[in-house]
Structures are given as structure tokens and as C-alpha cells.
Amino acid sequence: xxxxxxxxxxxxxxxxxxxxxxxxxxxxxxxxxxxxxxxxxxxxxxxxxxxxxxxxxxxxxxxxxxxxxxxxxxxxxxxxxxxxxxxxxxxxxxxxxxxxxxxxxxxxxxxxxxxxxxxxxxxxxxxxxxxxxxxxxxxxxxxxxxxxxxxxxxxxxxxxxxxxxxxxxxxxxxxxxxxxxxxxxxxxxxxxxxxxxxxxxxxxxxxxxxxxxxxxxxxxxxxxxxxxxxxxxxxxxxxxxxxxxxxxxxxxxxxxxxxxxxxxxxxxxxxxxxxxxxxxxxxxxxxxxxxxxxxxxxxxxxxxxxxxxxxxxxxxxxxxxxxxxxxxxxxxxxxxxxxxxxxxxxxxxxxxxxxxxxxxxx
Amino acid sequence: xxxxxxxxxxxxxxxxxxxxxxxxxxxxxxxxxxxxxxxxxxxxxxxxxxxxxxxxxxxxxxxxxxxxxxxxxxxxxxxxxxxxxxxxxxxxxxxxxxxxxxxxxxxxxxxxxxxxxxxxxxxxxxxxxxxxxxxxxxxxxxxxxxxxxxxxxxxxxxxxxxxxxxxxxxxxxxxxxxxxxxxxxxxxxxxxxxxxxxxxxxxxxxxxxxxxxxxxxxxxxxxxxxxxxxxxxxxxxxxxxxxxxxxxxxxxxxxxxxxxxxxxxxxxxxxxxxxxxxxxxxxxxxxxxxxxxxxxxxxxxxxxxxxxxxxxxxxxxxxxxxxxxxxxxxxxxxxxxxxxxxxxxxxxxxxxxxxxxxxxxx
Numbered sequence: 270x271x272x273x274x275x276x277x278x279x280x281x282x283x284x285x286x287x288x289x290x291x292x293x294x295x296x297x298x299x300x301x302x303x304x305x306x307x308x309x310x311x312x313x314x315x316x317x318x319x320x321x322x323x324x325x326x327x328x329x330x331x332x333x334x335x336x337x338x339x340x341x342x343x344x345x346x347x348x349x350x351x352x353x354x355x356x357x358x359x360x361x362x363x364x365x366x367x368x369x370x371x372x373x374x375x376x377x378x379x380x381x382x383x384x385x386x387x388x389x390x391x392x393x394x395x396x397x398x399x400x401x402x403x404x405x406x407x408x409x410x411x412x413x414x415x416x417x418x419x420x421x422x423x424x425x426x427x428x429x430x431x432x433x434x435x436x437x438x439x440x441x442x443x444x445x446x447x448x449x450x451x452x453x454x455x456x457x458x459x460x461x462x463x464x465x466x467x468x469x470x471x472x473x474x475x476x477x478x479x480x481x482x483x484x485x486x487x488x489x490x491x492x493x494x495x496x497x498x499x500x501x502x503x504x505x506x507x508x509x510x511x512x513x514x515x516x517x518x519x520x521x522x523x524x525x526x527x528x529x530x531x532x533x534x535x536x537x538x539x540x541x542x543x544x545x546x547x548x549x550x551x552x553x554x555x556x557x558x559x560x561x562x563x564x565x566x567x568x569x570x571x572x573x574x575x576x577x578x579x580x581x582x583x584x585x586x587x588x589x590x591x592x593x594x595x596x597x598x599x600x601x602x603x604x605x606x607x608x609x610x611x612x613x614x615x616x617x618x619x620x621x622x623x624x625x626x627x628x629x630x631x
Numbered sequence: 632x633x634x635x636x637x638x639x640x641x642x643x644x645x646x647x648x649x650x651x652x653x654x655x656x657x658x659x660x661x662x663x664x665x666x667x668x669x670x671x672x673x674x675x676x677x678x679x680x681x682x683x684x685x686x687x688x689x690x691x692x693x694x695x696x697x698x699x700x701x702x703x704x705x706x707x708x709x710x711x712x713x714x715x716x717x718x719x720x721x722x723x724x725x726x727x728x729x730x731x732x733x734x735x736x737x738x739x740x741x742x743x744x745x746x747x748x749x750x751x752x753x754x755x756x757x758x759x760x761x762x763x764x765x766x767x768x769x770x771x772x773x774x775x776x777x778x779x780x781x782x783x784x785x786x787x788x789x790x791x792x793x794x795x796x797x798x799x800x801x802x803x804x805x806x807x808x809x810x811x812x813x814x815x816x817x818x819x820x821x822x823x824x825x826x827x828x829x830x831x832x833x834x835x836x837x838x839x840x841x842x843x844x845x846x847x848x849x850x851x852x853x854x855x856x857x858x859x860x861x862x863x864x865x866x867x868x869x870x871x872x873x874x875x876x877x878x879x880x881x882x883x884x885x886x887x888x889x890x891x892x893x894x895x896x897x898x899x900x901x902x903x904x905x906x907x908x909x910x911x912x913x914x915x916x917x918x919x920x921x922x923x924x925x926x927x928x929x930x931x932x933x934x935x936x937x938x939x940x941x942x943x944x945x946x947x948x949x950x951x952x953x954x955x956x957x958x959x960x961x962x963x964x965x966x967x968x969x970x971x972x973x974x975x976x977x978x979x980x981x982x983x984x985x986x987x988x989x990x991x992x993x
Contacts, residue, residue, distance in 0.1 A: 328889070328890065329897060393909075396904070396908035423978040423979045503981055527693075531691045535690075535898055538904055542754060542904045543900070545754070553973055556974050556977065606990075611919070612915040615928065616847065619865055620866040620867075621749060621976075621979075624871065625972050625980060627746070
């Protein structure tokens with residue numbers, strides 16, 4: 270089917286699911302959905318999660334429920350994916366909730382807040398700790414409902430043209446960094462910049478910016494940053510993990526037969542896990558190649574971490590004082606995070622610590 | 632339906648899926664399967680993963696594909712679950728691959744080897760790193776095929792009546808510990824014991840054994856070990872994670888329509904993730920209560936960890952020298968683990984390290 274034909278067919282939404290259909294047709298109607306992704310196909314691990322999701326939905330419904338995934342800008346620009354779902358232009362999107370903090374900072378908790386949860390913790394919070402229900406209560410007013418749609422794990426802190434030796438070095442630093450992390454950098458004297466992925470390399474090369482964060486080794490390698498900004502800092506304290514999200518137009522989701530709703534929920538969790546597995550399997554080779562190619566790994570100095578942590582807590586308190594919904598979710602996330610790390614330090618962290626040292630000794 | 636009726640109905644296997652059925656019936660036949668679990672219902676997080684799986688399969692097929700989960704000993708004893716699937720007595724089971732190292736030590740890699748992969752890593756190895764295909768190649772000769780069926784995360788080292796201050800304290804230590812970990816303990820002078828879950832408490836109380844490992848805080852709390860062996864050691868170096876597994880009789884799986892095969896695969900990955908989320912959300916509260924109730928947390932001394940690591944590597948080399956299938960998988964796991972920890976130490980571990988210290992300072 271050509272794209273134009275598909276778009277026309279898709280615009281009719283649910284096909285053959287009339288209310289008066291016999292039971293068999295009602296339980297397995299032909300459905301065509303469009304999913305707009307916030308990502309380009311070149312980010313194959315992230316973009317691929319939506320494709321994995323769509324493939325599973327099709328495979329599990331004998332091809333009756335088909336979801337076509339469109340890259341960023343094919344239907345709407347990447348950062349308008351949620352709006353397109355809210356308006357019903359498309360039935361669903363694959364995006365990152367924190368892209369929409371301009372509407373309300375509470376959106377951040379669906380993906381990541383600086384010094385927030387790691388990847389296992391956000392899944393535990395979503396799936397068992399009440400986080401998904403809490404976020405969906407918040408998303409209601411946007412006419413959407415959310416399911417987890419993948420995770421990157423802890424991201425890197427990004428590429429810097431000069432070394433950062435203390436918190437003073439953040440003063441005047443022009444860095445491509447967005448959202449709440451950008452606000453934190455700004456409070457420490459930095460100058461956050463919003464630059465699209467494809468424009469980062471020339472900006473770093475010319476020195477228009479001093480630093481840029483992107484994702485992690487596998488994605489960063491493709492953009493070649495090591496050639497123009499050799500210091501590769503970690504960890505990305507603003508993304509202890511970054512959860513991606515599937516958002517569904519609430520009315521469109523409600524129209525699905527219960528069976529298809531179960532298919533969608535289960536396929537989303539499969540894709541959620543597969544994306545993390547893809548990053549975890551692909552990042553190790555990429556970081557080896559990056560270092561072999563000249564990237565200089567650097568940990569953020571302790572005083573930089575401390576200062577950013579302190580400022581982030583101040584910022585969260587300020588937002589909480591004027592935004593009760595943010596406060597409600599923040600209190601829940603903070604408690605969940607603190608309890609989780611109390612436990613994490615015992616078995617998980619100690620095991621990882623030993624294995625890292627054992628590996629280093631060879 | 633009463634259990635007896637169910638058993639009779641279930642014994643017929645696929646119901647109404649005759650080869651000559653019209654296409655619609657072929658694509659969505661009525662199927663009844665039995666899943667024998669290796670676990671009692673009291674281990675609700677582990678046992679629950681099979682129930683989550685079965686519920687998702689039913690929900691996604693409009694109730695046409697139903698899987699009834701039986702607890703350990705309802706059909707066969709827990710440690711015979713795989714045999715029952717191999718023989719076709721039941722279509723599938725929920726178990727831990729490493730229970731079957733007596734048949735071949737290669738089974739261990741499906742769940743855990745001492746000083747092996749952590750939970751994210753084993754999922755990455757299974758789903759992206761070729762691990763699932765490699766294990767299923769091995770499982771072929773047992774007429775079964777495997778899908779991931781949950782994970783506990785890093786387990787605890789267990790409950791000890793006396794402190795372990797050096798590797799010498801392992802000498803003569805009678806410990807309830809099974810499989811390869813038991814062999815490692817034995818090489819360091821310990822006396823591994825095989826004791827069923829329900830018999831551990833009285834054995835510890837009477838001093839018949841000096842120590843026992845079980846799972847982690849959430850499961851351990853229910854058995855009340857803190858009252859009879861107050862030192863709670865970590866990490867369980869023999870289970871950096873423990874993957875559970877769904878095994879399917881190969882012929883029964885092949886008989887399923889492709890649609891149902893996709894349903895089974897996707898539901899397994901959902902349950903796989905949900906079980907980890909359940910443990911990650913429930914362990915923090917349990918460890919707080921255990922410590923409040925008198926459990927004394929202790930890290931294994933560094934020389935104990937080093938000695939066990941050294942002996943485990945020797946053991947793997949010895950098994951590899953005489954078992955080419957074990958060697959093939961071990962080489963793959965070791966490479967995957969070493970590459971994974973090379974990357975893990977950069978972003979994930981550094982982020983966790985900072986968050987643990989920040990939490991401890993309050």
C-alpha cells in the first residue's frame with residue numbers, strides 16, 4: 270500500500286467495527302491506527318520500540334489490528350506528537366513525556382526528572398508502585414492515557430569541548446540541554462540551548478556551543494561528536510533513566526474491544542523491555558569504539574554533582590509550592606526513590622561493585 | 632469448573648483446532664493448557680508471574696486460549712516440572728532452568744551462574760545478545776523451548792547464625808544452598824545441604840544447619856528467619872540475578888496457530904518484566920521491616936567474595952574442558968558480562984553510587 274492510500278484508509282480509524290456487528294466481528298474487528306513518533310528512524314533503538322510494538326499487535330491479532338508508525342515530521346513535528354493524539358489527529362504516539370514540561374512540569378515524571386529513578390525503579394514505580402495510575406490520572410485532562418514505551422537506562426552527561434574541573438566551570442557554559450536540566454544548569458550560571466539533533470555537530474564544531482548532551486554511546490557514536498568535543502562526561506544526572514511512552518487518545522483506546530486493549534497493554538510492556546535490552550546490548554560495543562577513537566571519559570566532579578543535586582531539590586520545592594499536582598507526584602517519586610535506593614545499595618549495588626572490580630583486574 | 636473436570640478437559644489439549652477447520656476457527660481455536668509451576672502459591676511474586684502470563688494470554692484471545700496454572704505438587708513435584716513438559720504430561724511449566732543442572736550444568740545459564748549477569752544484563756543477553764536462541768538450541772534435545780519468565784534481581788546471601796569474618800569461617804559451615812553455588816562452597820570447606828523451603832526454619836532453629844539462603848527480603852520475611860539466624864548477608868554472589876523461565880513442550884508450541892505463538896511470546900515478556908517490578912517495589916519495605924525486627928545486615932568480607940569468585944572460575948574452566956555445550960554458552964556469557972560491566976561502571980553505576988550517598992545524607 271502506498272503511503273497516500275494508507276493515510277486515506279487510516280483516516281477512517283476503526284474499520285468494520287460497527288456496534289451492530291455479530292459477536293465474532295466485534296471481538297476481532299479490522300482496525301487501522303496511526304502512531305506518530307517523536308523520533309527519526311536514525312535513532313533505530315528508540316524508533317524501533319514503536320515498530321516492535323506495532324508488529325506484536327499485528328502478530329497477536331492475525332493482522333486484524335494494524336498500527337502504522339510514522340517518523341517525526343511525517344505527520345507532525347516530533348515535539349507535537351502528544352498534541353496530535355490529544356486532538357485525535359492520530360490515535361497514538363511514541364514520545365517522551367518530559368518533552369511537554371512546557372505545558373506542566375508534572376509531565377517530567379513520565380520520563381525522568383534530574384536525580385530521579387533508575388530504569389528498574391521507574392518500571393517498578395509504574396507497574397507495581399502505583400506510578401502508572403498516578404500519571405494517567407494527571408494525563409486525563411489531556412484526553413490521553415499512557416503506557417511505558419521503552420527506556421534508555423542511565424544516559425551520558427554529554428560531550429564537552431573543555432574539561433569541567435569544578436562547579437565554577439559551569440559558569441557561562443553554553444550547553445545543548447533541555448527541560449528541567451536546562452533550568453538547573455542556568456541556576457549554576459550555564460546557558461542552556463535548544464538545538465535539534467542534526468544541528469548539534471556543526472554548533473559544537475564552530476564553538477557556538479561548548480557542550481551537548483544527546484543519549485548514550487550507541488546513539489552518540491552515530492553523530493560523531495567525539496571529533497569536535499572530546500571529553501565525554503558521565504553520568505547524565507538528569508536522566509538516571511529516560512522512559513519513553515506510548516500515549517493513546519483516550520476515546521480511541523476506549524473504543525477498542527477489551528481484547529485489543531489487552532493486546533495493546535501487553536505489547537507495550539514487551540516493547541518497553543525490548544528497547545532497554547537493545548540499549549544494554551549495544552552500548553558496550555559503542556563505548557569501546559568511542560574510547561578507541563579518542564573520546565576521553567570523564568566523571569563529573571563531586572562538587573558539580575552536589576551543586577546540581579542541591580539546585581534540583583530547590584527547584585522541585587519551588588514548583589511543588591505552586592503546583593499541587595506536581596507536588597503529589599514528586600512526593601510519591603521521592604519516597605519511592607529513597608526507599609528503592611535504601612534496598613538497591615544492599616544487594617544490587619554491592620554485586621555490581623564486585624563485578625566491576627573483578628572485571629577490571631581481568 | 633471443578634478441578635477434576637478441568638483436568639479431564641485439559642487432557643484433550645487443543646480443543647476444536649482440527650486441521651480442516653475453516654480459516655477463522657484455525658486462527659482462534661479454543662485451547663486449554665496446563666502450566667505446572669515449580670513454586671508454591673506462598674511465593675506469590677514468583678508464582679504470580681505464571682498467573683500474570685496466563686491472564687494476559689486469556690485476555691488477549693478473548694478467553695479462547697486458557698492456561699491453568701498449578702502449584703508445585705498439584706501435578707508433579709516442583710523439581711520435576713521440566714520433565715513433565717518434556718514428556719508432554721503438561722504443555723508448559725514455570726520454573727528455574729538451574730534446577731536442572733543435574734541433567735547438564737548448561738541449564739544454569741538459563742537462570743543464573745555464580746558471578747554471572749545482573750537482571751538487566753540477562754534480559755539484554757536473552758533478547759538482543761543471542762542468549763535466548765543459544766539456550767533454545769541447547770534445550771532442543773529436551774523437546775522444550777524457553778521464554779523468560781521473571782527475575783528476582785540480585786538475591787541476598789542468606790541468613791547466618793554466626794558472623795562470617797573471613798574465608799576460614801566457611802570451613803565446616805553447614806549451609807542450605809544448592810547447585811553450582813553449593814559446589815563452590817564445598818571447595819572452600821563448607822557443607823552444602825539440600826533442604827525444602829518449609830524445613831529451613833526448624834533446621835536453623837535447632838542448629839542442624841548454620842546458614843540458609845532463600846531469595847531476598849520480601850520472600851525471606853515470610854519465613855521468619857531473622858528470629859533464628861540474625862546475620863543477613865549480602866550479596867548473593869551466586870545469584871546476581873535469578874531468571875525464571877517458561878518452558879513449552881516443543882510439539883505443543885508448534886501446534887499453536889502463529890497468532891497464539893505471538894500471544895505467548897509477548898505475554899511471557901510482559902510477565903518477565905512485571906515480576907521484576909513486583910520484587911523491586913516490595914523488597915524495600917521488607918528489608919526495612921526485617922532490620923527493624925532485629926536482622927543484622929552484613930556484607931560478605933572481601934576475601935570471601937574473592938575466594939568464591941576464584942573457585943567459581945576454576946569450576947567453570949573444569950566443566951568447560953569436558954562439556955563443549957557448557958563451554959560455548961559460558962564463553963558467550965562471560966564475554967557479554969565483561970563487556971556489559973565495562974559499560975555499566977560508567978553511567979549506571981556512577982549514577983546509583985551518587986544517589987545512594989545522597990539518600991544516606993538525607
